[in-house]
Amino acid sequence: MPSECFELSIEQQFNMRTIELNTLNLSVDQLRELFVEISRQLLVKDNVIRHLIKNGV
Numbered sequence: 001m002p003s004e005c006f007e008l009s010i011e012q013q014f015n016m017r018t019i020e021l022n023t024l025n026l027s028v029d030q031l032r033e034l035f036v037e038i039s040r041q042l043l044v045k046d047n048v049i050r051h052l053i054k055n056g057v
Helices: 010-022 028-054
Strands: none
């Protein structure tokens, strides 16, 4: 896999910076909730990709 696949686009970098700024004032509990939700969404994304590959879509 080319190394470019692991690099963020300018738009993605901007989004990361926005997230960083928006999370500066969150409490530990709020950050934990956010982390758990993001982890859940990544697992769902994995399931969707696996389903698409399995079904040749």
